[in-house]
Amino acid sequence: MHFITLIRRFVPPYKGQMGLNIFFNLLSTVLSLFSFATIIPVLRILFGLTTNEVSRIPLEGVSGIQETLNAVRNNLYCQLNDQIVLHGAGYVLLWLGVFLVGMTALKCGAVWLANFFMVPIRTGVLRDLRKQLYDKVLSLPMGYFTEARRGDVISRMTNDVSEVEASIMSALDILFKNPIMIVVYLTTLLVISRQLTLFVLALLPIAVFCIGRIGRSLKRASTKGQEQNAEILSMIDETLSGQRVVKGFNAQDKLRTRFDALINATRATFNRINRRYYLAHPLSEFLGTALIAVILWFGGMLILSDHSMIDASTFIYYLVIFYSIINPAKDLSKASYGIRRGMASLERIDAILNTKTNIAEPANPQPVRFEEKIAFEHVSFRYQAEKEVLTEIDLEIPKGKTVALVGQSGGGKTTMTDLLPRFYDPNAGRITLDGTDIRSFRTHDLRSLMGIVCQEPILFNDTIYNNITFGVDTTQPAPNGKTWQEAVEQAAQIANAHAFISQMPEGYQTVIGDRGSRLSGGQRQRLSIARAVLKNPPILILDEATSALDSESEQLVQDALARLMKERTTLVVAHRLSTIKHADLICVVHEGRIVERGTHKELYALGGYYTKLVEMQR
Numbered sequence: 001m002h003f004i005t006l007i008r009r010f011v012p013p014y015k016g017q018m019g020l021n022i023f024f025n026l027l028s029t030v031l032s033l034f035s036f037a038t039i040i041p042v043l044r045i046l047f048g049l050t051t052n053e054v055s056r057i058p059l060e061g062v063s064g065i066q067e068t069l070n071a072v073r074n075n076l077y078c079q080l081n082d083q084i085v086l087h088g089a090g091y092v093l094l095w096l097g098v099f100l101v102g103m104t105a106l107k108c109g110a111v112w113l114a115n116f117f118m119v120p121i122r123t124g125v126l127r128d129l130r131k132q133l134y135d136k137v138l139s140l141p142m143g144y145f146t147e148a149r150r151g152d153v154i155s156r157m158t159n160d161v162s163e164v165e166a167s168i169m170s171a172l173d174i175l176f177k178n179p180i181m182i183v184v185y186l187t188t189l190l191v192i193s194r195q196l197t198l199f200v201l202a203l204l205p206i207a208v209f210c211i212g213r214i215g216r217s218l219k220r221a222s223t224k225g226q227e228q229n230a231e232i233l234s235m236i237d238e239t240l241s242g243q244r245v246v247k248g249f250n251a252q253d254k255l256r257t258r259f260d261a262l263i264n265a266t267r268a269t270f271n272r273i274n275r276r277y278y279l280a281h282p283l284s285e286f287l288g289t290a291l292i293a294v295i296l297w298f299g300g301m302l303i304l305s306d307h308s309m310i311d312a313s314t315f316i317y318y319l320v321i322f323y324s325i326i327n328p329a330k331d332l333s334k335a336s337y338g339i340r341r342g343m344a345s346l347e348r349i350d351a352i353l354n355t356k357t358n359i360a361e362p363a364n365p366q367p368v369r370f371e372e373k374i375a376f377e378h379v380s381f382r383y384q385a386e387k388e389v390l391t392e393i394d395l396e397i398p399k400g401k402t403v404a405l406v407g408q409s410g411g412g413k414t415t416m417t418d419l420l421p422r423f424y425d426p427n428a429g430r431i432t433l434d435g436t437d438i439r440s441f442r443t444h445d446l447r448s449l450m451g452i453v454c455q456e457p458i459l460f461n462d463t464i465y466n467n468i469t470f471g472v473d474t475t476q477p478a479p480n481g482k483t484w485q486e487a488v489e490q491a492a493q494i495a496n497a498h499a500f501i502s503q504m505p506e507g508y509q510t511v512i513g514d515r516g517s518r519l520s521g522g523q524r525q526r527l528s529i530a531r532a533v534l535k536n537p538p539i540l541i542l543d544e545a546t547s548a549l550d551s552e553s554e555q556l557v558q559d560a561l562a563r564l565m566k567e568r569t570t571l572v573v574a575h576r577l578s579t580i581k582h583a584d585l586i587c588v589v590h591e592g593r594i595v596e597r598g599t600h601k602e603l604y605a606l607g608g609y610y611t612k613l614v615e616m617q618r
Contacts, residue, residue: 006168006175006339010125018176020117025177028110029184035103036320038096114177122169129164129349133157136352141359142423146383151234156352159229160345167342171335178328178335185325192318193310196299200322203291225273225344228266235259273341288326295322359422359443366440370433370449370538373398374420374569378429381415389415391592393429397585399538402570404580406613407589413573414455416589417541420571421447451532455544455573457524459516464501465508467516467527468492471535479536487534495530497523540570577614586610 011018137153145153189197239255299315310318379393390412397403405413418424419431422443430437438446451471459467468488478487488508492498500523504510516524532540558579574580581600588596588609596608603610
């Protein structure tokens, strides 16, 4: 069942290669039968059976498959006898050897061609899975990453994909080839001796049952092992990102103890998995040898009796073919174990792929238009089952105006800015652009209107130039007739970043390291501001955009942003109230509600929440 499911899921794009692979696997199996068949005349010569008198049987008067095969075999024996009489036994043995080498060469060529066409299937399926997973992660809503552990997501995209590659993809070749070999060989055995083969088939369920009992628990154990791998990755990620806290609180021993316990538990789990997995090969070999012994006894009894349909040389050929089934059967059992292991990882991957986004794209999207205002209309929001973060928010932001959100941490300010680009959707109420619900727009079109500068600057392990141009399409002409290099430098100058960039070893082509680790906090923030400036959006979202800057840089950047915001609609989240004194509207957000709104002077005169915030910062 797993095999059929995997074929239906992964192989359809590669039907051509799969057909060629099956054809050459079938051809190599048939050619191997001809190679093995050489043993019969060789044995007849060595046993001196070629001196028996046999006469040719005309094929025209023969009916039935079994009778036809017997006639063909009889006539080949006649031809063999004639050649021995004419040229001698040594001459015939020589040509039998040449025939064996030729058949083997053709068989090996067919095997190579089968593998040749299997390679693009394996690599293609793995590529498709990685692409699907990465595309899904890019499309998942922000709420998913709020709930999921980053280390677990990374583990599913790395460890689990690697396990699928090692287990399922490696088993695909076996699953395409070995069943063909087993079916062809069994069919040949039935043709040679139906009585002996039916006896063998009666014993096979016992072997299958023994192997199946061992593999049933592999899937459950593999799931647990992958979950433990995810915990290890999460802990490593937390340790690397929290070095200052770890060392500052002398918590190395505590983390070391926790990590040791986790890796020891993981080791114990994988000990159980691998011990069961490696039992497949010796168990199947033992069962195969036991079957051979039983066949030797039963077949020998048939030959020694007067009712046998096969002679001794044919019986040995029968044994050779049956023994040839054992290796594909062993590989098939290992592949079955591998699929059980891989399916556990595939289910963890599917948990991401099958995640339904709660940010639905409209069936009939409206064209984005922003000419008048942004409006929050009775907006309420909560994260999962938590209490409401925002309650009955009503707010209008006229085009070209600057609205600042201030208040205590955790009050809901950043959540309001996250609702505008539809990182989340409100549980109640709506947000509109010129009276049209933003859920009527494609998210791509909506977000193309916005430039975002986060409280924590998000940069990538790339060049400064590529980080600044991250939000624009550099394959299109740069604005105002400039080159993109000129546009990037102008944006950097506005963000007060050009000076320090020019001093970097390779200027704008300097790679800044993981998350911008080669830059200071202020430098990282100025690059993220330059990125928003270059995009030149009509709507700016600034979430503590100047929080990481020193006093001198803050003033320079604040002056630049003030000039920039004159032409744009800006929503600002600020803790430093000195940076938003000139906002057109200041809203005080307290426990998910807007409790005060007005200009700086109006709010300060009220003597309420805003006044207390100002007094605290003096």
